[in-house]
Amino acid sequence: MKPIEIVKDIYWLGVIDWNIRDFHGYSTYQGTTYNSFLIVDEKITLIDTVKKEFADELIASISQIIDPKKIDYVISNHTEMDHSGGLPRVMHRIGEDTPLYCSKMGHKNLSMHFSQEWNYQPVENGGELSLGKRTLTFLETRMLHWPDSMFTYVKEDKILFSSDAFGQHYAGIERYDDEIGEAIMPHAKKYFANILLLYSPLILKLVEKVSEMGLAIDMICPDHGIIWRENPSKIINAYVEWSTQKPKRKAVVIYDTMWHSTEIMAEAIVEALGQEGVNARLMHLRSCHRSDIITEVLDAGAVIVGSPTINNGLFPTVSDFLTYMKGLKPKNKVAAAFGSYGWSGEAVKLINQEFEEMKFEIIDPGTRIQYVPDDKGLDACHNLGEKIARALP
Numbered sequence: 260m261k262p263i264e265i266v267k268d269i270y271w272l273g274v275i276d277w278n279i280r281d282f283h284g285y286s287t288y289q290g291t292t293y294n295s296f297l298i299v300d301e302k303i304t305l306i307d308t309v310k311k312e313f314a315d316e317l318i319a320s321i322s323q324i325i326d327p328k329k330i331d332y333v334i335s336n337h338t339e340m341d342h343s344g345g346l347p348r349v350m351h352r353i354g355e356d357t358p359l360y361c362s363k364m365g366h367k368n369l370s371m372h373f374s375q376e377w378n379y380q381p382v383e384n385g386g387e388l389s390l391g392k393r394t395l396t397f398l399e400t401r402m403l404h405w406p407d408s409m410f411t412y413v414k415e416d417k418i419l420f421s422s423d424a425f426g427q428h429y430a431g432i433e434r435y436d437d438e439i440g441e442a443i444m445p446h447a448k449k450y451f452a453n454i455l456l457l458y459s460p461l462i463l464k465l466v467e468k469v470s471e472m473g474l475a476i477d478m479i480c481p482d483h484g485i486i487w488r489e490n491p492s493k494i495i496n497a498y499v500e501w502s503t504q505k506p507k508r509k510a511v512v513i514y515d516t517m518w519h520s521t522e523i524m525a526e527a528i529v530e531a532l533g534q535e536g537v538n539a540r541l542m543h544l545r546s547c548h549r550s551d552i553i554t555e556v557l558d559a560g561a562v563i564v565g566s567p568t569i570n571n572g573l574f575p576t577v578s579d580f581l582t583y584m585k586g587l588k589p590k591n592k593v594a595a596a597f598g599s600y601g602w603s604g605e606a607v608k609l610i611n612q613e614f615e616e617m618k619f620e621i622i623d624p625g626t627r628i629q630y631v632p633d634d635k636g637l638d639a640c641h642n643l644g645e646k647i648a649r650a651l652p
């Protein structure tokens with residue numbers, strides 16, 4: 260890609276991964292980008308690299324601006340390999356002894372990823388590095404979303420290089436929020452739901468801390484997707500809203516089915532929810548990707564999960580989703596289970612056990628129907644939908 264000068268002497272050097280569709284289990288229907296940045300000051304500084312397979316493309320982009328050997332410093336805000344995978348190739352090209360700035364945990368984690376004796380310069384939280392006209396400030400953001408994560412802030416330009424935070428898996432021709440508008444928000448929301456939801460309490464603390472520090476921010480440059488320049492506070496406010504997880508009058512009915520009985524139950528529950536004015540989403544686990552479902556769960560007040568009983572247990576896709584959702588620790592949900600069965604019927608009990616572990620409020624013991632729902636069974640599903648509706652704001 261041709262570098263883009265985002266402000267005077269600071270360049271976006273990202274690569275666009277148009278064709279990636281699975282990012283460690285997260286569906287990326289519209290690809291992603293890996294953003295790297297170059298600051299041309301008295302000390303020329305590269306912030307983050309890209310995935311290993313794009314390292315040569317990054318080096319080619321740098322070469323359009325300067326000879327890569329002229330880079331004085333490299334900053335690694337985060338060890339995950341979509342940002343560090345290109346480091347070995349880049350360091351080899353610019354000079355293995357180039358100072359490599361990272362957090363203390365970054366030093367530890369980069370050392371475990373790469374057996375290289377690089378010139379590590381671990382930084383303290385709040386540590387500064389003068390580049391000449393500009394000064395970088397490093398802000399540790401531990402567990403957002405790895406122990407090594409940090410932000411790099413340029414006070415002279417009021418730019419926050421935010422690593423994964425505020426990013427989106429989106430590959431497009433647009434580079435800035437004002438070029439894409441509202442259409443970027445579903446991507447930012449999905450990114451938050453699948454990558455950062457687990458760390459919501461830390462995000463709220465971080466936003467509070469940044470606000471107390473009085474950091475002026477004109478531009479947020481994440482390592483994925485577009486740059487926020489028109490209205491950086493929009494994505495910060497969205498992060499606060501998503502982290503707060505205030506439940507809406509919205510319910511997500513998530514299910515799988517073998518011979519359509521659990522499906523008929525799901526549809527009856529959704530119908531009742533709709534009749535009660537609830538924004539109800541019906542999501543079949545073999546039609547909807549888990550990363551899209553968790554995005555819908557993010558602001559829902561109710562999570563209703565249905566599974567047939569198979570081999571005395573849950574349908575495998577239901578187990579998969581429950582495991583995924585449990586790891587992301589969504590909060591403030593009411594919940595209910597349902598499902599059809601032939602003879603033993605353990606699924607509802609097993610789903611409820613998972614709900615208990617997730618600290619969801621189980622508002623009904625669950626609805627089980629043997630074999631195929633009859634009118635009485637459908638009435639029970641309607642009643643369950645109405646009960647869920649009454650529990651929502």
Ligand code: FEO
Binds near residue numbers: 337339341342483
């Ligand atoms: Fe984009 Fe945590 O890596």
